[in-house]
Amino acid sequence: MDNSKRTAVLLVNVGTPDEPKVSAVRRYLFEFLNDRRVIDLPLIPQKLLVNLIIVPFRAPKSTKLYEMLWTDEGSPLLVNANKNRDKLQASLGNDYQVFTAMRYQNPHLRKVLRQVRDQRFGKMIIIPVFPQYASSTTGTIGQFVSKEVAKWTVIPEIRFVSQFYDHPAFIKAFTERIKEFKPETYDHIVFSYHGLPNRQVDKVHPEIASTECTCEQAMPEHGKYCYKATCYQTTRLLAKSLGLKPDDYTLSFQSRLTKNWLKPFSDELVIQKAKEGVKRILFVAPAFVADCLETTVEIGVEYQELFEEHGGEKIQLVESLNDHPLWIETLKELINS
Template sequence: MFEKFKTKWNINSHWQLTMIFIVFSVTGSAAMVVRKFVFEWIGITSETSLWIKVPLYILILIPAYQILLIVVGTIFGQYRFFYEFQKKSIGRFYRKTKKEKNINIQELTMNNSGNNNETAVLLLNLGTPDEPTVKAVRRYLFQFFNDKRVIDLPWLFRKILVNFIIVPFRAPKSAKLYQQLWTKEGSPLLINSVELKNKLQEKLGDKASVFLAMRYQNPSIRATLNAIRKEGYSKIIVLPLFPHYASSTTSSAIETVWDEIRDWNVVPSVHVINQFYNHPLFLDAFTHRISSYNLEDYDFILFSYHGLPTRHTDKIHPKISTTGCNCHEVMPAHGKFCYRATCYETTRLLAERLGLSKGSYSTSFQSRLSNYWLTPFTDATLKELPLKGIKRVLVVAPAFVADCLETIVEIDYEYKELFIANGGQKLTMVESLNADDRWVDAVKEIVSPYI
């Protein structure tokens, strides 16, 4: 029996197995003590109705047990084991019954050119549900919002907020939006990312093998890195497909890669490209995409970027507040890795290439979850523009290199409806780079110096 546990938990010594059993025993007893104390404190007795007692028991005991398991495990020197154990245990509520549901997509995203070189290029994007169902969307949101870099709150608060409030209430609504987004081929973000990966492989030829993974859901970073590991590449070039650095996207993806690689017996050389918003070919690709629309047909161009909580950007330059920064006017010295600063700089660089005059364009931030996110808000801006006599707007989203929920549904459906309802006449969304040949050339040039 002990050998089965050692195999299941991937541990080697009887001593460690003994410590783990002790931790479980101590934690169970401690959790019951906590439950008893809390029940007495709030006045729950044996006469209290089960309809009240049982929900409170679940709400108190489960979080208490999870916290105590980590604390007690740390005391007994088993933090790493119980940290991983907790992640797997919580994930079972939302995990699929088989490893990869969409096997065809998983295979498409793996490299199939054969390992004739020493270098693997790993393209990373945010992710998408496996299908537009409530169950699949719930799994996606569970993984996304439980990321400590996305919701940077204390562990217990994040778990309660995400697992008992955000995911249960948001999943059904988000599933309806994904149903609007979905095509016969599947998720546009995944389909376009696969096409980009295939085209890049053609461009690179035998110089490197190209792989694709998603930070959340499939193809998973773990499965993709396992494929890279089996092929024995000596170098990995990691390119998160986020033009602008942000802790909640770029760092989260990079951290996940390192979490997987750190336990390998042979750790290859790894080079990470953490942003490329000012790369000339990236800018040229977006400039060409925007220029494919007749700019004379529009009164105004709105550059809309995904929003972030201001506390995220405040952490980049803690001595200078986001609201007090002048990055909307000029690129400051402290703005190199500030998401807000690099977004405004991207707008200025694109406007210069397009020959736009001041006053004919502006920058805004979309997808906010609260009023404490980066401003100006895209939805608020679109309400105000008709009041200024601006009736025809072209919207560009340079933070997204592949069309997704935020571009197709949020901008092209919801914001268009909002704009027209407030007096606008025409709103057009500029298609993202997707797998455009100029974008493929740009990615090739971005990764080539490190091959």
Template sequence: MGATTGVLLVNLGTPDSPAVGDVRPYLSQFLNDPRVIDIPWLSRKVLVNLVIVPFRAPKSSAIYKKLWTDKGSPLLYHSENAGKLLQQSLGPDFGVHLAMRYKNPSVPDVLEEMRKRNYKTIVVLPMFPQYASASTGSAVQEVMDVISKWWVIPQIKVVSQYYDHPLFIDAFVQRARQYDISSYDHILFSYHGLPKRQVDKVHLSGVCKDNCMHEVNEENKFCYRATCYATTRLLAGQLGISSDRYTVCFQSRLDEKWLQPFSDKVVEECAKKGMKKILVFSPAFTADCLETVIEIGDEYQHLFKENGGDKVQLVESLNDHPTWIKCLEDLVRTA
């Protein structure tokens, strides 16, 4: 008897190669997603297709060339490896599949393979710890759009977020303990940025309030800012880092209307205050990628040194850490 439960891991995505010809369609698919750039259709098409992609593709291609390894895209091969290890942990009653929200392996192609397996249940597990419409919401919508066209729709279970799962926190804690945290002048918890308007939309009042930086409650339980701060409190608590020794910040912004403080500005300020060593977590990512390896490990390192600092140390993402695989297994089994 074959597997009865299919598991669909979904990560963000990656170009097929760092060549401009592959980066361009990746950026186009990504940025034309209305959950990513949530402005009117025509405005988005003009902005993305006539302004952002033509000018950004060559620059992004150069950055992806720095990121690429002999094994290809780190985001893809780390995610693939996690999927293989999860399959081993779950055993023959489960079938684990990996898709990328943008480009390959595509959600429609992977779901077609899963449809042919005729699973009784499918567990959809986006690999984003904190819910955001632009990440988890987009992945789930794409999956549901495809499955809704099937003649037979099996039982579907969705894991929407797991920022506070004890094994998720413990996996990052174990990653961090390879460093002497007390030797760093400051610690940054840097999360991927979002337009503030997208965070505001989560709230019935239409405004993300300052209490989101201090607590998660029934109103803000799906607020990205609230869960990022909650993730930080959990990690800092486990690692014994006092609140005066760390800063929560947000990276990869497109304009000034995104969540603040901005990570690059915090890095610059730390250097100008005379700090020489900073340690940076990026707990919105479960696999190392452009935003961790290049943006933090390379670009922030240069920025820090330019302003008088010495070393920006990135705490690696979870990748295929054994505790992370246990976390994924528990999320699947308890979905």
């Protein structure tokens, strides 16, 4: 087949350990946390923090969490990625070839890019599957691709999808997924996004600190690539699509490492709502298109325990898009737009 007339489509996610064992988790964390865009401290402090403190102590704890997450098929993140690949391939037809790629571990982005190079595709579309741009996710994928492709003799036409949080197809897909869980039957809805250090957000618009920005009320002019601003805009779009009133929902940020991360914190919000007498919360995680450690375990298990401990009853996690037909349609629209 003449690949010069075909398009390679790369669906790129962060990554996952190869298996729920300490050695595999350690390898994953080592590669992930040594990325200068993920932990953006000066080089020596970063290396000391990651390799002498975080990885050695975090690997055994994270392994126990991955053991809870793992299924008979393997890591849900990779399982769903491959389902997306296969379903999208079937929908697009022979003019395209769809690849699963991970920024860290397997199938590694470097290996997949070399497959594309060796098979001499005429065009390449790269979709980091993160609705909202962040330097530590979409940014690191873009940087990695640029460095790899710069070594190629022949560089094909390349299109890079930097974000899609406001794409009508994405909003429709998440809206329909939320509706499946009957949001009207819950006392409150929480839209929870992965947190980031304030300093990383501030780098996008250094003239305006993220803690002083008004993006909670409306999308500012400087907010196009600001993770915090796009998270709030995603929530407003979903709330409008669902017909929610402002009092029906709250936005928060999870998975924090320090107090100097984006607020409000999801775990603190869970406690607050329980103390206020809220009994049933519906959790939505629109920064994730596939269920993973942060959704299934952190929200579905850890937050449930925290909620019950302070008087709440039920936290229901809205299943992510995973391999939902509307998510496949969203990917197809991103490719054809």
